[in-house]
Amino acid sequence: MLLLNNLRYCYYWISPLIVFIVLSIPLISFFYLYDLERGFEFSNYLTSITFFSFYQSILSALLSIIIGTVFAYLLFKHNYIYGLKTLINSLSVLFVLPSIITIFGILTFYGNFVQIYGLFGVLIGHVILNIPLVARVIFQTLNDISLNERMLADQMSLNSWGSFLAIEWPVIKKNIPSLFVLISFICFVSFTPVLILGGSPKYSTLEVAIYHAVMFADNFNIAFNLLIIQILICGSIYFIFFKNFKSKNFIIDDQRYYRSINAISYKYIIDYLLLIIISVFIFSPIAFILIKGINIKLPEVLNSLYFWSSLGTTFVIGILSGALSIVLTYGNLVFLNKNKNSTEFWFYSLIIFSPGILAVGYYIFFNQIINSAISNIFIIIIINSIITLPFSYSYLSPSFFRISREHHDISESINIYGLKRLFFIDWPRLKEPIITAFCVSSILSASDLIIISFFGTNDLSTVTQTIYRLMGSYRMDEAYAVSFLFLIYCFMYFMLSYNLVFRKWNT
Amino acid sequence: MIKKFLTVFFLLITTNLFAKETIIVGTYDSFAAEWGPGPQIEKLFEEICECDLQYVTTSQAGTLLGSIFLKDKDIILGATYNDSKFNDFYKFQAYDYGYYAFIYDENSLQNPPKTFEELINRKDLKIVVQDPRTSPVGMGLLTWVSRVFTQNLNEAIYKLNEQIITYTPGWSEAYGLFLENKADLVLSYSTSPYYHQEYEDKYNYKALIFPEGHVKENEYVIILEDTNKKIIAEDFLYFLKTKEIQEIISRNNIMYPILESAIPPKMKNLPIPSEAVDISTGEDLISLWLNATTQ
Structure with missing residues (x-):
């Protein structure tokens, strides 16, 4: 025993x-492979890309979470719409595709309409790559909300904003810190998206510098030092955002399958429009690749x-x-x-x-x-x-x-x-x-x-x-x-x- | 039962004793791909050497000479010249070459620049090139600019950068964007139009030939000092110089063969650039470039 x-x-x-x-x-x-004798100089270039890595990752994470949450909430609210289930399942697929495919889709599709390169391009790329992850995770947890709570809200005749604040928001809020950390980390170490969509060496990440040091300059000192810096910065992001904003208090019980009793109605017209816009926004690059593939x-x-x-x-x-x-x-x-x-x-x-x-x-x-x-x-x-x-x-x-x-x-x-x-x-x-x-x-x-x-x-x-x-x-x-x-x-x-x-x- | 076991046992031992020698060639992806020159060369060489030729590939051509890639290889194929590293090799030899050049589509770019000087002073071009931090072709551009604009290098890099819409990690992304009409010019080799002519029957892709001269880049095959298969490796080097193999390399790798008689007919018709004089000052071009572009 x-x-x-x-x-x-x-x-x-x-x-x-x-x-x-x-x-x-x-x-x-x-x-x-670290050579203790060698020094390490933190050049202007390294300072600027460190700053950029940090700055774009926080921005990308914020944007992805805002749009992704809105998307997930709308999907959940209007889950009676035919075909939405397929859309939700496709979200997971979208997130895992090779980034080279998604980025080519973004460039060849959006490149037709806007001048994409620069910070704007990096953000668009990261947001499109990460919205599916946010939306999928939040959608899943929204489905965990108990029916009792919803019935309670109905009894109190809360309007949709009130019931959102009372029911959905606490559940969503609980997920935000971890998603924020996850996405800001993904964007912090982003390589191909930042290089291609950034368009200039001004917009590159520490990861690019590490890669260059290891692969071309054969300088493991720089690589190791930059890696440590990367870990320290990401560590701070984690401890600032995750540790302090994590809330665990929300109620949950076993009956968690909720079928919306809503039906298609004109009063949701703005919701439908938003759903369509976000879906088109994130799916069109892939659709473009699909068409080109035939x-x-x-x-x-x-x-x-x-x-x-x-x-x-x-x-x-x-x-x-x-x-x-x-x-x-x-x-x-x-x-x-x-x-x-x-x-x-x-x-x-x-x-x-x-x-x-x-x-x-x-x-x-x-x-x-x-x-x-x-x-x-x-x-x-x-x-x-x-x-x-x-x-x-x-x-x-x-x-x-x-x-x-x-x-x-x-x-x-x-x-x-x-x-x-x-x-x-x-x-x-x-x-x-x-x-x-x-x-x-x-x-x-x-x-x-x-x-x-x-x-x-x-x-x-x-x-x-x-x-x-x-x-x-x-x-x-x-x-x-x-x-x-x-x-x-x-x-x-x-x-x-x-x-x-x-x-x-x-x- | 025991008999069977013994037969199998001895078979295993003997096949191991007489196993062919394996020779490991480190090269870049597109060389060893099914449609590249690699598989044909492998087949032909194995017929005469009684050995097993294996390719180990990297998708980043620039990393071929990185110390971590060299480990456990007998031969490296596809590296470009590097002063500090080439001294340590047992033997090396060029097997093909090309000139860096900007490619354009004459159907969409009506007034291509005629000189490099004109190119950097234009304001209306959209150019896509490779990042010198991750791609040897991108590094080649810096070398090229440094040879042509000796007096005002900083300014030249700065002006060129103004027209570059993006730096891609590798050649593939850059050329892909160009073929998708996302750029007017792409940095590649002057032989690139050959591919479109030979395999797609398209004659609208042209290389810009500048009077200031271009940079010629040889691709080398290298025998490493550590290998214990130097004899087979030297046979392989000799084999790569034969006409049949030179033709295969040229037609599939879209580069000029070292052996002049092996140049495919359509490649012969392409204009050949002159060479810009190498007056290398040993400056760190990457830092120079970073300074000029991150201001």
């Missing part, structure tokens, strides 16, 4: 321990070996790193739930260790420090599952903490814990967010361009890499055709995952 208890104790520590080890490896690698080269691509073999690799990498990511996230959630005082900062800090830094760090670690013979595909899967952790976490945690609060006492009293608790208590109630998180992390891994470029070989390449290769060889039409097929693959991946799970385990 003692042993069993110890094992149980161990289990709680395994997942956070893995995250900790995973984070320290790139730091060790960078430090391994071209003369499509049949040729479908007949090509390179497309199918890269799709196969993408599938394997996606499914395995998605699964691993969920296992790790769940373990960490259980740990965080046990140790209320421990911080989630570890999770979010994974974003600061952007794919670039992690990939370089691991590359050095495996090739220079330990000379391992671990197969590349495993390394790709492991790094990807780690990188996607913060995203699985943000999709999974709101519902997980709610469920565990509801069921904690009863499960403890009848001695249900560990795997048993997972299968009997959590899985049936959490399967929707788990599947969403699984799909999100699978496709995010498939969309990655950086890790695969370090550890991929010619026989081991993903669809995203193929798109980039095609673009790099004058083959734009083929690149669009492959992007089109990849978009379809993503939608199917989400759809099939949901269908499989809900048909088989529908309780």
Whole structure:
């Protein structure tokens, strides 16, 4: 019994321990190549890009959250509209697409109407990339509101603004700090979007400077110092915004399925207009790519070996790193739930260790420090599952903490814990967010361009890499055709995952 | 049962003993892609060397000479010349070359600039180039500007920057934007029009040839000092110089072959730029550029 208890104790520590080890490896690698003799000068250029990184990330996060929240609220309020369910499901897909596709969509579509480059372009890009995440997470939590509260509001005959303040706002507010931290981190380390949409070296991030130092200047000192600065700044963002604005007091109970009793009516005309505008705003770049993808080269691509073999690799990498990511996230959630005082900062800090830094760090670690013979595909899967952790976490945690609060006492009293608790208590109630998180992390891994470029070989390449290769060889039409097929693959991946799970385990 | 086991066991051992030597070539993405020159070269070389040639690729061509990419490779293919690093290599040799040039579409740009001087003084052009911090082509532009505008380099960079709408991380994004008609000019190689002529039958893409001269960039194949496969590697270098391979490289990599007789007919018709004199002062061009553009 003692042993069993110890094992149980161990289990709680395994997942956070893995995250900790995973984070320290790139730091060790960078430090391994650190030359203490060399000095470090903070030039004007570095000051200006540090400032810009900070400034644009805060702005992008604010804008994304405002628009995303409005969007989620409207989607929730008008969920009776036919076809909205598909729109909501597509949001997750939108967030995980390779940024090269989205950015090309933004440039080629919006570039037709406005002069896009500069701070404006960076903001548009980041907002379009992140609204889907905000909207999806907030929409999910809005669905957690209890029917009792709503009935109470009706009885008190609150108008829609009043009931928004009384019911929805507290729930939304609870999500804002974590979303804010998440998105400002994503934008802080943004690479391709900032480079292309910024249009000038004035508008670049620390991440670009780190990349340049590691890849071209072979100067690990600058890279390590900048990484530390990046961690410090993001750490402050976390502790200022997250620690101080997190509120936990809101009521929730078990009956949480709410079907709006509204019907289409002219008094909602402004709502409908807003819904349409935001949807068009975020979906049009992708729609543009889809249309461009149906071209003369499509049949040729479908007949090509390179497309199918890269799709196969993408599938394997996606499914395995998605699964691993969920296992790790769940373990960490259980740990965080046990140790209320421990911080989630570890999770979010994974974003600061952007794919670039992690990939370089691991590359050095495996090739220079330990000379391992671990197969590349495993390394790709492991790094990807780690990188996607913060995203699985943000999709999974709101519902997980709610469920565990509801069921904690009863499960403890009848001695249900560990795997048993997972299968009997959590899985049936959490399967929707788990599947969403699984799909999100699978496709995010498939969309990655950086890790695969370090550890991929010619026989081991993903669809995203193929798109980039095609673009790099004058083959734009083929690149669009492959992007089109990849978009379809993503939608199917989400759809099939949901269908499989809900048909088989529908309780 | 034991018999079977032993047969399998011995088979495994013997195949391992007589396993072909593996030679690892680090190169950039588009070279090794299915439609690039890589696979054909691999097949032809393996027929004569009795070895297994493997490509390990990076999507960032500029990172080929980074110390972390060099690790565990026998050969590096596609690097551009770098003073400080090339001294440490066992052997290197150019296999193709090109001239940096701006490409335009004559259907949409009616009055292209005739000289580099005119280009930087125009105010109406939309140019897309690669970021010198992340792309060797972008770095090539800085070298080019520094050779042409020796007297007023800062001013030239500043004026050029005024017309550049964006700096992309790599060649692919820049050229993609250009093909989407988002820019009048794109920085590429003077041989780029060959691709459109040969494979798309389009003759509207042209390179701007400036009287001030262009920068010629060789692409090198390198044998690393650490490799223990120097003999096969040297065979590979020799093999890359043969006419058949030179033709494959030229036609698929859209660059001039080193061997003049291997130039494809349509490439022969392209205008050849003159070379700008190299009067390198060893200045840090990146800092210069950053100063001029972030004011």
